[in-house]
Amino acid sequence: MTVAITAGLLVFGAVYLMMKREMLRVILGFILLGHAGNIVLMAAGGTSRRDLPYGSPEDLSTIADPLPQAFVLTAIVIAFSITIVMLVLAVTGNDDDDTAAAAKEVQE
Amino acid sequence: MSAALLPLFVAVPLMMAALLVIVGDRRVVHAVGLLGTMITAVGAAVLLILEFRSGGAIAHGISSWPFGIAIPFVADMFTALMLVVTGLLTIVCSWFAIASGRAANVYFAPLVLVLTAGVNGALLTADLFNLFVFIEVMLLPSYGLFVLAARHKGTLQQVAGARLYVTLNLLTSTVFLIGVGFIYGTAGTVNMGELAGLAKTDPTVAISGAVCLFALAIKASVVPVHGWLAAAYPATSPAITALFSGLHTKVAIYGIYRMYAVVFDGDSRWLWIGVTLFCLTMVIGVLGAVGEKTTRSILAFHMISQIGYILLGVALFTLAGLTAGIFYLLHHMIVKASLFLSTGAVEVRYGTGEIGKLSGIAKREPVIAVAFFIAALSLAGLPPFSGFVAKFTLILASVKAGQIAAVVVMLLVSLVTLLSMLKIWNGVFWGDSKSSEKVSTSNADDDAPATSPADGNLPEASPTGTAAAAASTSGRKQSVAEPASAAQSSGGVATKEAPTASATRADPETKASSATTVAERPRIGMALAGPAVFTAAITLGLGLGAELLLGLSATAAEGLLDTTAYVQAVMGS
Amino acid sequence: MLLTCLVIALLTCFVSPLITKFLGRNAGWVLALPLLGAAVLAVSAFADAARSGSADSSGSPVVQQWVPWMPTVDVGLGLRMDGLALVFTLLVLVIGALIMVYSTRYLEPVGKHGTFYLLMTGFAAAMLALVLADDLIVLYVAWEATTLCSFFLIARSGAGAREPAIRTLLVTVAGGLLLLAAVTVMIIATGTTRLSDILVDPVWSANGALTTAVAVLIAMAAFTKSAQFPFQAWLPDSMVAITPVSAYLHAAAMVKAGIYLLLRFSPVFADVSVWNVMLVTAGLITALFGAIAALRRYDLKELLAYSTMSQLGLLVTMIGIGTPEALKAAVIHTIAHALFKSALFMFVGVIDHSAHTRDVRELAHMKLRMPVTATAMGLAAASMAGVPLLLGFVSKETMLKAFLDAPGPAWVPWVVTAAAAVASIFTFAYSARLVLGAFGGRADRSEDSDDVVREASPAFWGAPVLGATAGLVLGVTPFLLDKLVTVGATASAGEEVEAHFALWHGLVPELFVSLTVIAIGTMLVLARHRVHHAMAPYDFPISGLDVVDTAREQTIRFGGVVGGWTGSIAPRRHLSIPAVALIVIAALAALTIDDLPAVVGEPSDPLDWVLVVLIACGVVAMMQAKTLIAAIVVTGVVGFGMTVWFLQLGATDVAITQLLVEILTVCVMVLLLRRLPTTFEKTPPRQHVIPLLVAGGAGLATTVGVWALTGRREMSPASEYFLTEGYNETGGTNLVNTILVDFRALDTLGELTVLGVAGITIAALLRARKPSPERSANIQDHSPLIDARDNTVFVRTAAKLMAPIIVAGSLILLLRGHYEPGGGFIAALVGGAGFALAYLAAPSDRSARVQMPYLLLIGLGVAVGVGTGFLGYLDGSFLRPLHPEVFGFQATTALVFDVGVYLAVIGVILASFNLLGRPPKRGGQPLVGGSDPGAPTHESDVSDAPTDREKRAEGESAASGSTSSEHSRDHANNPEESDEVNAR
Amino acid sequence: MSWLTWPFRCIGFFLWFAKEMVTSSAAVLKDNLTPGQDSTPGITAFDSQCRNDYEITLLAALITLTPGTLTLGLNSDSKVSQADVAVSSPAKTGPLTIYVHGLYSGSADATREELRDMETRMLRGIRREGAPS
Amino acid sequence: MIGVDLGILIIGVACLGSAYRILRGPTQADRAVAGDLLLFGFVGLIALFGVRMANEYTFDIVLVAALVGFLSALSLARALTRGKR
Amino acid sequence: MDLLTIIGNITIVIGALVFATAALGVLRFPDAYMRVSAVGTAGGVGIVLLVAGALALQPSIPNVVKVVLIVVVHLASSAVGTMAIARATYITRTPLEHFEFDELAEATPETDAEEDELSERS
Ligand code: NA
Numbered sequence A: 001m002t003v004a005i006t007a008g009l010l011v012f013g014a015v016y017l018m019m020k021r022e023m024l025r026v027i028l029g030f031i032l033l034g035h036a037g038n039i040v041l042m043a044a045g046g047t048s049r050r051d052l053p054y055g056s057p058e059d060l061s062t063i064a065d066p067l068p069q070a071f072v073l074t075a076i077v078i079a080f081s082i083t084i085v086m087l088v089l090a091v092t093g094n095d096d097d098d099t100a101a102a103a104k105e106v107q108e
Numbered sequence B: 001m002s003a004a005l006l007p008l009f010v011a012v013p014l015m016m017a018a019l020l021v022i023v024g025d026r027r028v029v030h031a032v033g034l035l036g037t038m039i040t041a042v043g044a045a046v047l048l049i050l051e052f053r054s055g056g057a058i059a060h061g062i063s064s065w066p067f068g069i070a071i072p073f074v075a076d077m078f079t080a081l082m083l084v085v086t087g088l089l090t091i092v093c094s095w096f097a098i099a100s101g102r103a104a105n106v107y108f109a110p111l112v113l114v115l116t117a118g119v120n121g122a123l124l125t126a127d128l129f130n131l132f133v134f135i136e137v138m139l140l141p142s143y144g145l146f147v148l149a150a151r152h153k154g155t156l157q158q159v160a161g162a163r164l165y166v167t168l169n170l171l172t173s174t175v176f177l178i179g180v181g182f183i184y185g186t187a188g189t190v191n192m193g194e195l196a197g198l199a200k201t202d203p204t205v206a207i208s209g210a211v212c213l214f215a216l217a218i219k220a221s222v223v224p225v226h227g228w229l230a231a232a233y234p235a236t237s238p239a240i241t242a243l244f245s246g247l248h249t250k251v252a253i254y255g256i257y258r259m260y261a262v263v264f265d266g267d268s269r270w271l272w273i274g275v276t277l278f279c280l281t282m283v284i285g286v287l288g289a290v291g292e293k294t295t296r297s298i299l300a301f302h303m304i305s306q307i308g309y310i311l312l313g314v315a316l317f318t319l320a321g322l323t324a325g326i327f328y329l330l331h332h333m334i335v336k337a338s339l340f341l342s343t344g345a346v347e348v349r350y351g352t353g354e355i356g357k358l359s360g361i362a363k364r365e366p367v368i369a370v371a372f373f374i375a376a377l378s379l380a381g382l383p384p385f386s387g388f389v390a391k392f393t394l395i396l397a398s399v400k401a402g403q404i405a406a407v408v409v410m411l412l413v414s415l416v417t418l419l420s421m422l423k424i425w426n427g428v429f430w431g432d433s434k435s436s437e438k439v440s441t442s443n444a445d446d447d448a449p450a451t452s453p454a455d456g457n458l459p460e461a462s463p464t465g466t467a468a469a470a471a472s473t474s475g476r477k478q479s480v481a482e483p484a485s486a487a488q489s490s491g492g493v494a495t496k497e498a499p500t501a502s503a504t505r506a507d508p509e510t511k512a513s514s515a516t517t518v519a520e521r522p523r524i525g526m527a528l529a530g531p532a533v534f535t536a537a538i539t540l541g542l543g544l545g546a547e548l549l550l551g552l553s554a555t556a557a558e559g560l561l562d563t564t565a566y567v568q569a570v571m572g573s
Numbered sequence C: 001m002l003l004t005c006l007v008i009a010l011l012t013c014f015v016s017p018l019i020t021k022f023l024g025r026n027a028g029w030v031l032a033l034p035l036l037g038a039a040v041l042a043v044s045a046f047a048d049a050a051r052s053g054s055a056d057s058s059g060s061p062v063v064q065q066w067v068p069w070m071p072t073v074d075v076g077l078g079l080r081m082d083g084l085a086l087v088f089t090l091l092v093l094v095i096g097a098l099i100m101v102y103s104t105r106y107l108e109p110v111g112k113h114g115t116f117y118l119l120m121t122g123f124a125a126a127m128l129a130l131v132l133a134d135d136l137i138v139l140y141v142a143w144e145a146t147t148l149c150s151f152f153l154i155a156r157s158g159a160g161a162r163e164p165a166i167r168t169l170l171v172t173v174a175g176g177l178l179l180l181a182a183v184t185v186m187i188i189a190t191g192t193t194r195l196s197d198i199l200v201d202p203v204w205s206a207n208g209a210l211t212t213a214v215a216v217l218i219a220m221a222a223f224t225k226s227a228q229f230p231f232q233a234w235l236p237d238s239m240v241a242i243t244p245v246s247a248y249l250h251a252a253a254m255v256k257a258g259i260y261l262l263l264r265f266s267p268v269f270a271d272v273s274v275w276n277v278m279l280v281t282a283g284l285i286t287a288l289f290g291a292i293a294a295l296r297r298y299d300l301k302e303l304l305a306y307s308t309m310s311q312l313g314l315l316v317t318m319i320g321i322g323t324p325e326a327l328k329a330a331v332i333h334t335i336a337h338a339l340f341k342s343a344l345f346m347f348v349g350v351i352d353h354s355a356h357t358r359d360v361r362e363l364a365h366m367k368l369r370m371p372v373t374a375t376a377m378g379l380a381a382a383s384m385a386g387v388p389l390l391l392g393f394v395s396k397e398t399m400l401k402a403f404l405d406a407p408g409p410a411w412v413p414w415v416v417t418a419a420a421a422v423a424s425i426f427t428f429a430y431s432a433r434l435v436l437g438a439f440g441g442r443a444d445r446s447e448d449s450d451d452v453v454r455e456a457s458p459a460f461w462g463a464p465v466l467g468a469t470a471g472l473v474l475g476v477t478p479f480l481l482d483k484l485v486t487v488g489a490t491a492s493a494g495e496e497v498e499a500h501f502a503l504w505h506g507l508v509p510e511l512f513v514s515l516t517v518i519a520i521g522t523m524l525v526l527a528r529h530r531v532h533h534a535m536a537p538y539d540f541p542i543s544g545l546d547v548v549d550t551a552r553e554q555t556i557r558f559g560g561v562v563g564g565w566t567g568s569i570a571p572r573r574h575l576s577i578p579a580v581a582l583i584v585i586a587a588l589a590a591l592t593i594d595d596l597p598a599v600v601g602e603p604s605d606p607l608d609w610v611l612v613v614l615i616a617c618g619v620v621a622m623m624q625a626k627t628l629i630a631a632i633v634v635t636g637v638v639g640f641g642m643t644v645w646f647l648q649l650g651a652t653d654v655a656i657t658q659l660l661v662e663i664l665t666v667c668v669m670v671l672l673l674r675r676l677p678t679t680f681e682k683t684p685p686r687q688h689v690i691p692l693l694v695a696g697g698a699g700l701a702t703t704v705g706v707w708a709l710t711g712r713r714e715m716s717p718a719s720e721y722f723l724t725e726g727y728n729e730t731g732g733t734n735l736v737n738t739i740l741v742d743f744r745a746l747d748t749l750g751e752l753t754v755l756g757v758a759g760i761t762i763a764a765l766l767r768a769r770k771p772s773p774e775r776s777a778n779i780q781d782h783s784p785l786i787d788a789r790d791n792t793v794f795v796r797t798a799a800k801l802m803a804p805i806i807v808a809g810s811l812i813l814l815l816r817g818h819y820e821p822g823g824g825f826i827a828a829l830v831g832g833a834g835f836a837l838a839y840l841a842a843p844s845d846r847s848a849r850v851q852m853p854y855l856l857l858i859g860l861g862v863a864v865g866v867g868t869g870f871l872g873y874l875d876g877s878f879l880r881p882l883h884p885e886v887f888g889f890q891a892t893t894a895l896v897f898d899v900g901v902y903l904a905v906i907g908v909i910l911a912s913f914n915l916l917g918r919p920p921k922r923g924g925q926p927l928v929g930g931s932d933p934g935a936p937t938h939e940s941d942v943s944d945a946p947t948d949r950e951k952r953a954e955g956e957s958a959a960s961g962s963t964s965s966e967h968s969r970d971h972a973n974n975p976e977e978s979d980e981v982n983a984r
Numbered sequence D: 001m002s003w004l005t006w007p008f009r010c011i012g013f014f015l016w017f018a019k020e021m022v023t024s025s026a027a028v029l030k031d032n033l034t035p036g037q038d039s040t041p042g043i044t045a046f047d048s049q050c051r052n053d054y055e056i057t058l059l060a061a062l063i064t065l066t067p068g069t070l071t072l073g074l075n076s077d078s079k080v081s082q083a084d085v086a087v088s089s090p091a092k093t094g095p096l097t098i099y100v101h102g103l104y105s106g107s108a109d110a111t112r113e114e115l116r117d118m119e120t121r122m123l124r125g126i127r128r129e130g131a132p133s
Numbered sequence E: 001m002i003g004v005d006l007g008i009l010i011i012g013v014a015c016l017g018s019a020y021r022i023l024r025g026p027t028q029a030d031r032a033v034a035g036d037l038l039l040f041g042f043v044g045l046i047a048l049f050g051v052r053m054a055n056e057y058t059f060d061i062v063l064v065a066a067l068v069g070f071l072s073a074l075s076l077a078r079a080l081t082r083g084k085r
Numbered sequence F: 001m002d003l004l005t006i007i008g009n010i011t012i013v014i015g016a017l018v019f020a021t022a023a024l025g026v027l028r029f030p031d032a033y034m035r036v037s038a039v040g041t042a043g044g045v046g047i048v049l050l051v052a053g054a055l056a057l058q059p060s061i062p063n064v065v066k067v068v069l070i071v072v073v074h075l076a077s078s079a080v081g082t083m084a085i086a087r088a089t090y091i092t093r094t095p096l097e098h099f100e101f102d103e104l105a106e107a108t109p110e111t112d113a114e115e116d117e118l119s120e121r122s
């Protein structure tokens, strides 16, 4: 339940920020969304087993699922890559990161 | 072909990309490396098609791990067809990019190769998380390609478009990731073979799968999540728009087809949602197209509309429907690219794609005009081009499936499609190039210093001159639907462009000074026209010789209708 | 044989440009021959069939051929010629040939006529294919081909022709789509595409609704093509086309395609009352409207256009009556109309060419001295008017007879005949108006004035004279047409029809009607000026063209509105829609799923709530943050919260990665912060409402989704495998890492590619566009604390302390990754942190020691990763890890793979710092590495540490205590500026 | 000889510093927990006797770690850079001024006094030779 | 292990206080320093949560966190001066 | 529960409390400089105590080594980081709201430009 609430909170913030004008806030929203995706992946492996997946454990009933961890690792790094790209986009638009103004100018 | 070689579709382009980055800026090496790799890939994919003539599938678990552990790469007829057509498009668009100067940097070839690796991986993989990864492998180079421009000549529009493009795609892939998470949470696997049919029996898997499908639908730009594509695609260069139109949305569509066929087993309970949404997509897309004012935004909206058609095939989920849908998909990739490339060639050479700013291109550039017109008619579904076969088979399938409303929608949309194609034809290709010459002469009289001191090879008009030219152009065509607003809008652009003119002037692919008249520009050479002509020829060929592709599509459709071969291949049994 | 005809026509089309190239306008002579040849071929084939007795169900001869085309959808190139097809084949080919001949003189002596002949012959081929088609698809294809040919033929007639061409195209394509719909329905209903089979399919009698629907679709399709009410408008509109085009369009092609279609389907629908009512009503309205309108035209060609409309109306009415007699009339009237209408158009063209006008009012002031033209045109017009001894009279007689015998309620014959009679009266009148308008003029002065127009050359008037004469000959000897009309009418009636035409049928009722028509018509002609004045005020209330144009404009306008809904290029609008859609999906899911599997185990720990609260605060703080710094800081808070969460969930590697990524993200953000404003813009409170609702809904949906869809199953089989077999299979104890580099190395390969490409992408982006200028903070420039060199001492010293720890840590993490937390990514991120530290600790941006050939590193990283994958083929599969013995140790290629990962990550981090955090290279080249175009050497050579000169300059500026110059150097983001600073 | 005593001096200094930490923490804590502020904040310029980057960094860090005091920054009259010079740098020629924000010392001079005490103890503790007396 | 749980709660509350300061400001420096403290707090939380879960790699993470926490502080300082070193 | 565990728990609570004082300082002190000052101490020392306490709960030789490294790195990094923030605070003209004396301001040469800027800000 705690994980579910965390995911919900992250999505809440993410969507709110994505609906903002400034590119930076949108990026921050996506950072939150990325967290949400990761926590969902973690949740998908089950959160009742939390022991470290190392070695060759005897009793599997308490060991955390390693597969989602691998997924999340991949996802984190991918999200990091895109975040950098977006950050650069945020400073190559206008003099500021005001996407709305940029859009307006483009449409004129 | 041994299934163990399937990963090479990803590995070889990736390796080549890495090597080209290491080699550095050697144009010829880059061109040869890029085209050579792509041609090899297409050749290999053709071999796959030959292998699957009578159906079947091959699969390989990467690294030879046991079934369920390894990431499986699978190929069947559908995959092979997509591999061929995406590869072909990449070649054609790269050719255009090289001809138009867009590829004149160290980044282009590696980025396109990585994009290819991503596309191929996304087409081949039967693992949903791996699909997510490959979608990202497609996307990252696309972000780079989107903004690619000559040094410091990137436009604000490009950046604004890229922002939209990146954010939307990131949203899409994150939603997809969350969907994959839910699938793993409910089914305990992300392997398509193990997931086969689960969504039909387990509602929790179904809703998880629905999240993934929804993400793919955003990527494919299905109504109501369609607008981003129309807004973003025209913002980049023509070559890249063409490339993306053929690859990105289409891989998403492929994903939808594949996932619905395998994971949902074609569950008939949800098909009505698809039919409704895809019909809406057709209508909204085509209406958007007919209202637009530049060639590429018209074409971008068309893409949305056409995607509705393509996806209707899967929403029918009959053999006829899937066959028609797959045929439509392949046809559309080629024709859309052709349209983007022919109008792109005009845009590259004449500096604008705005309706009403150009005229008489048909007389000056008959080859491009014919190529455009063939593709436009094909898009509108007129015989004897591939678009007719696509539309006809789809209508046939819809009638067979009792979706009469969809048929009505398709027919109406065809008409509006034609209307909007005529808009481009009328606004760009038709007319007299002489009349614009007159305008420019009068401009030259008014504004003596027409060239800028910095790089004075292209004449540049003052804002007022440009606005006047635009206004008089539209004034002359009284019969054009909205002369007043056209004049207003083009005038607006002209005034706005003036300050940025110095930034964009020398780049051959950006909007150059719009007052430069048609007659003064050098003609479009064969190198630049070639891609459009080539693809137009293909659509004609696919119309006349439709049977070949129809047969292959039917084989592919059978593989979707009965996924046994696919699933067995993935399961290694 | 039929295929041969079609191929001849197509070949004619294909070679026409070549011939035109050599012969110019005279190509028409040559091109007429194959058309005539094909006609002969068709006739002989038909005659053969008649002799050999191959006949259809109704007993009339038939020639058939079938070539497969798309067997998958059962479409073939089916050709079939029965009597009806023969009639139309002859019309298409013979009239076509006449017009080819005529064109040789009509066209300008010099000029580009290639497209004209191409399109005309293409038109003929398309029409031929249409009438010969025995496959519905071929029929449809040919139908659309005629549409396209006519579009181009109209459009090529100058700028003024474009809009008419477009209108024509839109109307006819709309009709084409209706035909397509009909075709599809028929194919599905009967299971075949073969027209001849479909026409005799039992489904028509079995399924009334289907029959009615298809009848309506076919009728509407034909109406658009044959310009029947309410689709009549395009026909006069398309008058802008040059005369040969109009002649062909009106006489034998295009509009006749609709008539053919109606006749073709008449056997099936003649008994369907909707069909009868539609055809008769529309036909009569069109006939009357066209005839009245024709009477009011000044332009001779326009007059003829309305006349065509009217005549077609009569034809449609005949088909609508549907009796054998009516169909017989339709067939012979089609022939008659083709002859006189083609001749009339061509004559108008002759006049136009000679007099340079076709306006009645201008011609009234001229004297046309064109005896041949006048006579022959008179004949053709008389035929149109239905004057005895001419074919038009025969056909009109037949028509009236059929109307008088019309089936149905008793009033029907009367009404139909009366309406047809009225139309015929007007026909008589406008026929006279045509001739009188052309030749009734008086030159104002003497005969040698310029207003006298002389006869044109025989080559010019030859073709139409032939047509007009044929009308006369056949009018006198109508029995010559008996056979042709018999087979034609039989085919369209679907039953045996005998046609016997004679000059004199006796005193039959239709003769009296005819005579009445001629009498009243004559009176109208005599009183023509008064009639004209009386009719002048009455115009048709709605112009059909306006309807088309309005529909088009409104579509475009509405399209603009629809496009406007999503027109913004700003991401936020586009991003909010998917969020809302997801909420809807969640809501639907909540409604459909009623029972869920039980939750397994205890998914929460009480102290989880600490994290939930912290993350909640972080998220709310991010939403509330008004300054960029605050936003970035609280983003870090949430990121660290996630780190702890991962730790709490037993994901050590993930936690470390998250931590490092979080910090590096903050570092990059700070690099960019100086180019962004300090604060976010304020939004009025009411603008928060919708975002909050949407965000809240999405959040709730996510929570419910996670709650419902996770934690309700035992461990997955794959994970069990990893836990039990992972160590045995790979020798690695860090099972997460074994998944990354062994089991799912492909994911990791993709991931490292993504990272590397991100580096390339930002390099490409910053090459394409300069970043926004930096905005300096409000710095206290003269403070004793301002000196960067003094004040970075602490950091530099600390960095020196940490450097060995970082280097060692990075290496240890890399090497132990397979066994304990670490691996290529984590190690590289730590290494990257080291570079970040080096960057942050440097006393100036320029001297930051992060210059390395990042593109090369990225390339090497990817190459090493893929290369390791290739090595796997030694053991049979891509990316298969190998375990060679190296110096007695068990090594694994997975480590090499991790090195690839390491290189790529370092490359990206370096790219970020170099591209974003350092001033551009000298000479205007931003630091994107040696792979820059124009840079001959590799980037390791050019993008190294500052040159000696640079170092000296820095030393000097520091020594002289000129802190402000140091400051401004940091802010120098363009090459000119920095050169200027350095030059000082 | 001094290198023999060095470890003990070092440890001695750090023990002294730990004691200082506890006492000044108490002051800060008391101030914080009681209502109102009884602090006497101010910024003091302190000329250091430190000779190299390590010493000055350690001193600045210790000042910062000490409750109630905070190093704001550094100013050297001699602008000869130490950044690019390797590990052991020659002694500074001019005075090295540390600016310290103090909370409870009452006056600049009092602060300087305390800082001097700390610096001397520190240098005695960590220098192997040449420490100030 | 009551001490660990208690420690987590105390630090959690302290972090909330810092978060308040980040939002309140009033100066950018206030936000930066509060952020710095917050990140320290998370380093503590990592240690405590790790120990509580008996994670044998707790101190590895804390070490990494200490290293990169430094980066964050430096970055915040740099953010205040907008790049001025 | 052995002695080490008890010591560990106690140390942890003390560390947490020290850390809490920093937070209290950040909340209650009246100006930015005093807040920075609070963080510089408690942020460093508090965390060190926490980690030391944690070590007591998970004692092992490798962990001792790691903890020593952590303590050194953390003390150094927190102090140096705090100083960086402190300096940035000052040079960006963050107002020193409460002071009895300010020798830094005395050492700052007042220029015309600066006066202008100051008057603009007030
Ligand atoms: Na302190």
Ligand code: NA
Residues within 6 Å of the ligand: D064, D065, D066, D067, D068, D069, D070, F036, F037, F038, F039, F040, F041
């Ligand atoms: Na303090």
